[in-house]
Amino acid sequence: MKFSISREALLRPLTLVAGVVERRQTLPVLSNVLIQVDDDQVALTGTDLEVELIGRTVASLVEAPGAVTVPARKLMDICKSLPDQADIQIALEDGRAVLRSGRSRFTLSTLPAAEFPNIEESEGSAELSLPRGTLKHLIDTTAFAMAQQDVRYYLNGMLLELKSTLVRAVATDGHRLAVCARPSDIQLESAQRLIVPRKGIIELARLLDDSDEPVTLTLGSNHLRAHTGDFTFTSKLVDGKFPDYERVVPKGGDKVLIADRAELRRVLSRTAILSNEKYRGVRLHLEEGNLKVMANNPEQEEAEENVAIEYSGPAMEIGFNVGYLVDVLSVLNEDRVQMTFADPNSSALLEEPGGGDALYVVMPMRL
DSSP: OEEEEEHHHHHHHHHHHHHHSOSSOSSGGGGEEEEEEETTEEEEEEEOSSEEEEEEEEOSEEEEOEEEEEEHHHHHHHHHHSOTTOEEEEEEETTEEEEEETTEEEEEOOBOGGGOOOOOOOOEEEEEEEEHHHHHHHHHHHGGGSOSSOSSGGGSEEEEEEOSSEEEEEEEOSSEEEEEEEEOOOOOSSOEEEEEEHHHHHHHHHHOOSSOOEEEEEEESSEEEEEETTEEEEEEOOOSOOOOGGGTSOOOOOEEEEEEHHHHHHHHHHHHTTSOTTTOEEEEEEETTEEEEEEEOTTOOEEEEEEEOBOOSOOEEEEEEHHHHHHHHHHOOSSEEEEEESSTTSOEEEESTTOOSEEEEEOOBOO
């Protein structure tokens, strides 16, 4: 194997592919990136056995095709540290990968390409195409609510619901819920529900932009494959039953306030400084035209802020984890936010005034 390539042509796919590679691996080959050179195409593959990403780029010159695996992070760090527009030559010599650029020379250890695992091709049961911007919006507005390491493993990911007229993303960690839906015109014989693991969602989002360029999704029985541009992304699916989220969405709340989103977020962030570091609780005291936000901590320190709101109704006090509220206010796009409450023991519903394509549910705290 021997080929030449510009630094820029190699660095973007290499950076994305190296993101999939785990730093701590039980199998040494999993910390490597697979380089396959054929004609003038260079394919880079990284995997952690749950998520696989293949990035393709074009070499400026291929002298000998071939395949080998080299340490992903080291190769990426070398490429990053080379000057812009540098020309890179990579060759396999005596079982080592030798990288030359200008007056620099690096020799990297290799492992045989045959040892590199690939996620087995499963029969795709359905294929559909979406604009990249649509999928990115669904992920960006809901991903923060995914659980991190919950024993209820099906919460450590995102539910994607695909119907002929609608695409919906749902995430919850048991304390809060994020739902976002966008209309679509995809051709599906039957509605599909799949749970994509947390890492798969994060890596998929890095491939997407706000454009109308298509991303093609192939749905298998236990895999999701996405093709977009020069990248092919594959993720195993979580085998489990996602909770019935529609039952969680509070109905019939009669106390509705509307506030300036950015101002409310700043008020909550400031108040949070003096909240209990472990529980991060704040109390919201709702009264006509005003919302009082209060926090205190075991050191007897207190914070109190007032923010003007649109509200006419009975006074009420309710406690929340302030981080959950700030997360929602950070992803909403509108200038104003609508919050609906029923009573101090019921979850709050947050959304754009008059609705919108996303809604958020946050459970209260006893303070």
